[in-house]
Amino acid sequence: MAKFICPNCEFVYDESMGIPREGWPAGTPFVEVDEDWTCPDCGVREQVDFLPIEEFVRNDQDGNVISQETREQALARQRAELERQKEEEQA
Template sequence: MKTYKCMICGWIYDEAKGSEKEGIALGTKWEDIPEDWVCPDCGVTKDQFEMVEI
């Protein structure tokens, strides 16, 4: 499982944890999140995220 960070605001998406608040189930891969999804904190698109080691 991988972790992704918004390069604008720092919001973290962890595939293992998903994001219950955003309706994303545990174990949802980054590539399975819709392309029109936006960061819940700052509203930028997926292309503003990068994979990070936590």
């Protein structure tokens, strides 16, 4: 299971743990979290702003993430991963 990080406050969403208080039980893939869901710690960033933890380098303390991935690229990657998972389940 993967982990995703809020680029603003560095809150981590761990798929294996989910966030039950937010309505996402343990095992919920991040791509199934609503796109308009906001970070439960800072409320500044939405689901689509989160980055895979291994791609997060650092926050420059002004809210600017040091990352090579754009928001559109992140969405495309998340959707591709969901499709791949669905194909694996059907096989």
